[in-house]
Amino acid sequence: xxxxxxxxxxxxxxxxxxxxxxxxxxxxxxxxxxxxxxxxxxxxxxxxxxxxxxxxxxxxxxxxxxxxxxxxxxxxxxxxxxxxxxxxxxxxxxxxxxxxxxxxxxxxxxxxxxxxxxxxxxxxxxxxxxxxxxxxxxxxxxxxxxxxxxxxxxxxxxxxxxxxxxxxxxxxxxxxxxxxxxxxxxxxxxxxx
Amino acid sequence: xxxxxxxxxxxxxxxxxxxxxxxxxxxxxxxxxxxxxxxxxxxxxxxxxxxxxxxxxxxxxxxxxxxxxxxxxxxxxxxxxxxxxxxxxxxxxxxxxxxxxxxxxxxxxxxxxxxxxxxxxxxxxxxxxxxxxxxxxxxxxxxxxxxxxxxxxxxxxxxxxxxxxxxxxxxxxxxxxxxxxxxxxxxxxxxxxxxxxxxxxxxxxxxxxxxxxxxxxxxxxxxxxxxxxxxxxxxxxxxxxxxxxxxxxxxxxxxxxxxxxxxxxxxxxxxxxxxxxxxxxxxxxxxxxxxxxxxxxxxxxxxxxxxxxxxxxxxxxxxxxxxxxxxxxxxxxxxxxxxxxxxxxxxxxxxxxxxxxxxxxxxxxxxxxxxxxxxxxxxxxxxxxxxxxxxxxxxxxxxxxxxxxxxxxxxxxxxxxxxxxxxxxxxxxxxxxxxxxxxxxxxxxxxxxxxxxxxxxxxxxxxxxxxxxxxxxxxxxxxxxxxxxxxxxxxxxxxxxxxxxxxxxxxxxxxxxxxxxxxxxxxxxxxxxx
Ligand SMILES: Nc1ncnc2c1ncn2[C@@H]1O[C@H](COP(=O)(O)OP(=O)(O)OP(=O)(O)O)[C@@H](O)[C@H]1O
Ligand SMILES: [Mg+2]
Numbered sequence: 001x002x003x004x005x006x007x008x009x010x011x012x013x014x015x016x017x018x019x020x021x022x023x024x025x026x027x028x029x030x031x032x033x034x035x036x037x038x039x040x041x042x043x044x045x046x047x048x049x050x051x052x053x054x055x056x057x058x059x060x061x062x063x064x065x066x067x068x069x070x071x072x073x074x075x076x077x078x079x080x081x082x083x084x085x086x087x088x089x090x091x092x093x094x095x096x097x098x099x100x101x102x103x104x105x106x107x108x109x110x111x112x113x114x115x116x117x118x119x120x121x122x123x124x125x126x127x128x129x130x131x132x133x134x135x136x137x138x139x140x141x142x143x144x145x146x147x148x149x150x151x152x153x154x155x156x157x158x159x160x161x162x163x164x165x166x167x168x169x170x171x172x173x174x175x176x177x178x179x180x181x182x183x184x185x186x187x188x189x190x191x192x193x
Numbered sequence: 194x195x196x197x198x199x200x201x202x203x204x205x206x207x208x209x210x211x212x213x214x215x216x217x218x219x220x221x222x223x224x225x226x227x228x229x230x231x232x233x234x235x236x237x238x239x240x241x242x243x244x245x246x247x248x249x250x251x252x253x254x255x256x257x258x259x260x261x262x263x264x265x266x267x268x269x270x271x272x273x274x275x276x277x278x279x280x281x282x283x284x285x286x287x288x289x290x291x292x293x294x295x296x297x298x299x300x301x302x303x304x305x306x307x308x309x310x311x312x313x314x315x316x317x318x319x320x321x322x323x324x325x326x327x328x329x330x331x332x333x334x335x336x337x338x339x340x341x342x343x344x345x346x347x348x349x350x351x352x353x354x355x356x357x358x359x360x361x362x363x364x365x366x367x368x369x370x371x372x373x374x375x376x377x378x379x380x381x382x383x384x385x386x387x388x389x390x391x392x393x394x395x396x397x398x399x400x401x402x403x404x405x406x407x408x409x410x411x412x413x414x415x416x417x418x419x420x421x422x423x424x425x426x427x428x429x430x431x432x433x434x435x436x437x438x439x440x441x442x443x444x445x446x447x448x449x450x451x452x453x454x455x456x457x458x459x460x461x462x463x464x465x466x467x468x469x470x471x472x473x474x475x476x477x478x479x480x481x482x483x484x485x486x487x488x489x490x491x492x493x494x495x496x497x498x499x500x501x502x503x504x505x506x507x508x509x510x511x512x513x514x515x516x517x518x519x520x521x522x523x524x525x526x527x528x529x530x531x532x533x534x535x536x537x538x539x540x541x542x543x544x545x546x547x548x549x550x551x552x553x554x555x556x557x558x559x560x561x562x563x564x565x566x567x568x569x570x571x572x573x574x575x576x577x578x579x580x581x582x583x584x585x586x587x588x589x590x591x592x593x594x595x596x597x598x599x600x601x602x603x604x605x606x607x608x609x610x611x612x613x614x615x616x617x618x619x620x621x622x623x624x625x626x627x628x629x630x631x632x633x634x635x636x637x638x639x640x641x642x643x644x645x646x647x648x649x650x651x652x653x654x655x656x657x658x659x660x661x662x663x664x665x666x667x668x669x670x671x672x673x674x675x676x677x678x679x680x681x682x683x684x685x686x687x688x689x690x691x692x693x694x695x696x697x698x699x700x701x702x703x704x705x706x707x708x709x710x711x712x713x714x715x716x717x718x719x720x721x722x723x
Binding site: 165168169172173175176177180181182183185186189192193 | 216250251253254257259265266268269270272273274
């Protein structure tokens with residue numbers, strides 16, 4: 001079962017950014033999301049998320065001095081839900097074309113206003129049959145440290161699998177072969193549990 | 194069952210190939226001396242594991258060792274960042290351009306990158322070494338394998354061969370096993386100079402508590418026991434066929450030359466021997482010993498320009514020979530003829546030395562008999578070739594303490610040196626047994642067709658046994674890892690590739706039944722099991 005989590009508002013070959021329909025309804029770090037681009041299904045891994053003012057120039061101001069709880073702030077100023085927005089960025093890690101899963105970049109970037117879905121367990125299992133995507137994650141230049149991102153995505157994929165332990169061991173072995181720096185490897189393995 | 198071990202990652206024809214072990218394979222399950230097959234792109238390779246190692250992908254792994262108490266980390270790292278390696282020496286190829294029909298070929302290349310490496314299966318070994326059959330004889334099992342290692346004995350006896358190993362490693366047991374094989378599966382007959390009374394009849398119980406049966410007990414109709422010490426043989430309950438006596442007048446200068454070292458003869462004394470022979474003819478030893486301290490003697494020595502001290506040295510040596518209990522002035526029976534008669538009838542002859550185990554007796558007798566027997570073989574062979582008639586039955590002569598006959602100093606003079614060098618020209622070959630192979634002349638060693646060696650711990654001995662073989666340094670490792678008993682490495686002419694093996698069990702009732710099955714022509718085997 002897929003769950004729609006947002007809509008593409010910015011896209012490039014290697015990544016896309018989506019805005020959530022509901023404030024704070026963000027897919028977790030490292031989760032697998034997808035969006036369609038014609039016949040091609042693009043897959044991305046959520047590497048960054050942010051919530052802020054809808055208009056770039058206007059910063060939110062503190063409002064809660066006279067309120068008893070945080071919830072009360074939103075209750076007294078319902079317009080806030082319209083002025084604020086949550087958005088997330090996904091790194092493109094593969095695509096599916098003609099039924100075939102590919103762990104490399106698609107020919108075209110995502111479309112603006114394309115719907116973005118959080119992949120269900122079945123799709124996650126299918127995507128994580130092999131580990132070709134790890135290389136894309138390790139080599140991306142992102143704000144999020146790659147160790148964190150790789151560990152988060154593998155942890156999440158592990159949740160979708162019954163053979164979680166075996167899956168993580170296999171992933172770990174793959175990483176051991178990909179990563180030359182033993183300390184980095186140790187740091188990722190340490191974050192996998 | 195074949196088990197995938199890993200993949201080839203580097204190598205050369207000269208140095209062998211390196212194999213990276215797969216994650217699930219533990220280095221602790223690997224052992225040097227075991228066989229693997231490598232699936233090359235165009236052919237299969239057979240090789241021997243000659244080293245097992247540990248490796249890491251990154252120096253940091255050794256410098257800051259991971260926390261292996263965490264089972265997850267341990268599982269991930271085993272076989273990836275830390276992994277096992279094998280060094281494999283390819284020995285044979287099967288298939289490929291030469292075609293399957295030609296059978297295993299010596300290696301001329303190596304398998305390509307990432308070829309799969311498996312443990313050799315029992316079937317693989319059988320394909321290389323062949324099955325037990327009319328000519329092939331089961332000598333033991335490759336280490337850690339079920340397969341029977343079989344030796345083509347027809348091929349084996351075509352050349353002189355050697356069995357080596359330090360004391361107590363199983364040379365004698367192995368020799369018995371081979372002799373039984375030759376007796377059953379080759380057309381050769383054996384003459385065994387049995388210094389320690391181990392091959393004809395079970396040894397006396399002195400020293401050891403466990404007696405093992407020997408050839409005559411297992412194959413009474415195929416083995417004759419000759420003895421130099423009738424009384425000892427009788428006391429041990431041996432049924433002997435012939436008592437060997439040596440006549441003084443039968444000893445030739447050549448027989449004495451070999452005794453040079455054991456009798457402490459000087460070079461001059463050796464020279465004097467030939468002069469005495471020339472002077473006195475056949476009875477030269479008697480005559481020499483009878484010479485009294487007279488003016489006549491002194492004159493004679495002056496004539497022959499033999500120094501008095503040389504003469505004393507010679508006489509002391511001859512006295513020692515005369516005191517050997519089986520030596521008589523003149524002997525009516527002809528031991529050589531008798532041996533030849535038995536051999537001619539296809540019987541195998543074991544000559545027991547009884548209590549006369551001192552090396553002088555052994556060297557003298559073995560050399561005297563062998564020389565004469567060889568001369569007859571030579572005559573008969575030349576005659577057979579000239580007249581195109583049947584050749585004499587191939588003969589294998591077994592000697593222990595071989596370095597006494599084949600050391601560099603005497604190898605050119607003794608009959609054994611001649612036999613070893615002439616190969617099988619006259620249908621006679623040697624089976625030499627020795628614990629100090631480095632004492633044997635290098636040229637003789639190089640002429641040995643097949644060598645079987647148990648553990649050796651002297652560097653020089655190891656070098657002499659492995660001299661000239663390809664992959665010597667690798668095989669050295671294998672040899673040095675053999676067990677102290679009942680394990681051996683065989684290589685050379687009669688086997689397609691070197692292999693370490695465990696010789697068959699010898700000495701139990703069960704084993705006798707296997708070695709001498711009921712149809713082998715021996716009488717009343719039941720009795721032996723008691
Ligand atoms: N094939 C075998 N079957 C059973 N026992 C064996 C075998 N090979 C060796 N042994 C054991 O090892 C012991 C020593 O073997 P063996 O007498 O053949 O040694 P060796 O090499 O001839 O020693 P030496 O140099 O002192 O003559 C034997 O007494 C026996 O217990
Ligand atoms: Mg012995």
